[in-house]
Amino acid sequence: MLLILFCTFVVPNYLVMHPDDREILTMINTRQHEAAFSCIVKKYKQRLYWHLRKMVIIHEDADDLLQNSFIKVWQNLDKFRGDSSLYTWLYRIATNEALNFLNKKRAELMDSPEDLESVLSGHLSGDPLFTGDEIEARLQKSVLTLPDKQRLVFNMKYYDNMKYEEMAEILNTSVGALKASYFHAVRKIEALIEQELF
Amino acid sequence: MTKMKKTDQDKLFAVPEGYFDSFEDRLMTRVKSSGPVRKSLISKPMLNSWIGLAAAFLIVALVYNFLPRKLFIKETQNEVDVAMIIEQSAVDWFHEYELIEYLTSETDANIELYPDSLFFRDIDEDDLMLLSFMHF
Numbered sequence: 001m002l003l004i005l006f007c008t009f010v011v012p013n014y015l016v017m018h019p020d021d022r023e024i025l026t027m028i029n030t031r032q033h034e035a036a037f038s039c040i041v042k043k044y045k046q047r048l049y050w051h052l053r054k055m056v057i058i059h060e061d062a063d064d065l066l067q068n069s070f071i072k073v074w075q076n077l078d079k080f081r082g083d084s085s086l087y088t089w090l091y092r093i094a095t096n097e098a099l100n101f102l103n104k105k106r107a108e109l110m111d112s113p114e115d116l117e118s119v120l121s122g123h124l125s126g127d128p129l130f131t132g133d134e135i136e137a138r139l140q141k142s143v144l145t146l147p148d149k150q151r152l153v154f155n156m157k158y159y160d161n162m163k164y165e166e167m168a169e170i171l172n173t174s175v176g177a178l179k180a181s182y183f184h185a186v187r188k189i190e191a192l193i194e195q196e197l198f
Numbered sequence: 199m200t201k202m203k204k205t206d207q208d209k210l211f212a213v214p215e216g217y218f219d220s221f222e223d224r225l226m227t228r229v230k231s232s233g234p235v236r237k238s239l240i241s242k243p244m245l246n247s248w249i250g251l252a253a254a255f256l257i258v259a260l261v262y263n264f265l266p267r268k269l270f271i272k273e274t275q276n277e278v279d280v281a282m283i284i285e286q287s288a289v290d291w292f293h294e295y296e297l298i299e300y301l302t303s304e305t306d307a308n309i310e311l312y313p314d315s316l317f318f319r320d321i322d323e324d325d326l327m328l329l330s331f332m333h334f
Contacts, residue, residue, distance in 0.1 A: 037229075041222050049218075053211050063217075067225055074229050132210040140210070 021086040033077050041070055044087065048094045054155045055098040055148075057120045057140075059129050065101055069094040084169060091170045095152065102148050117144045142192040146185055153178055154185040 024043075027036035048069060053062040072093050080089060106116045114122075121141045124130050132140065143151055152171070156162045157178075164175045171178070 038222070041225060045221055046218060049213075050211075059211075059213060063221075066221075067228055070225055071229060071232050075232065129212045129214075130210070131212045136210055 024086060025080075025082050028077055028080060033074075037070075037074055037077060040073060040086070040090070044090050045070075047087075048090060051091065051155070051160070052094055052098050054159060055152065056101060057123055057144075058127075061101065065094070065097045069097045072097070088166070088169050095170060099148055099152075120144050138193055139189070142189040143185075145192065146188065150181050150185050153181045154189075157182050 024036050024039050027033075027039070045066065049062060049066050052065045052069075053059065056062050056065060069090070073090060080086070084092075102116065105119075109116055109119065121144050124137055124140055124144075130137070130140075143154055146154060149171070153167065156167050156170075157164075164178050167173075167178050168175045
């Protein structure tokens, strides 16, 4: 019975493999843009979504940014040369979208008594789409106190478990700088949580 | 940080039901309205071939332009050098006024130097040949 269930549900999923990056690159080079784009979206939409969501917190904003990122991918598909991996390229586009969005939001709140961190932190408290417990909420609020780029480094290292070399390629920064940034981010968050400021 | 248990991001945040399933359809609606991929008229492999060909032609043109001239100048320069040696050799031996002074002072004062056209007028071929051996 278990064997039948395994063959019915698990095996077909393995057989329907996403094409690897080389195949997608071949499709791009042979001008099969729609097919290549469809593969890219299917393969990377979730990973990019979660990356954006952790940065902007609000689902609707993450959804907008994800769509904007993929539209940029679509418009620049011809320019992708394969110098970096496909994921690095996509991640870089999504990261830039997130940082630009946060800068824009911060500028909009210039005349407001609240800053962006307070707005996002407040949203966490009342968001039905935030399913973490109290400790996780405190962690997220502590992370929100970090500067955007440092928050990015923290998320990529702590949640995504990325290698520093990969992060260096995406963020165009040295490994040493990233290590230092992560180290200081961790210190700051630990201090905030220990002091029970969140 | 290691004390706190790492949380999967999908357990920390939730998405509306069916969000990822419907994402592609909503995206393609926006993509179609944004227009097609900006395709270059020339395909990348073809463009690379043309660039390579153009680069090869440029190299050949540069080599053809400079190298033969260099070689040519060198040969000419050698010839010039040799000619200059000959000339210098001839000139250095006698300055013109020294030659004139020598000829007029050491010999009979009646000798006058005429233009070549007059000087050679009465000289026959054998004498002329003899004179040519003396001329440097």
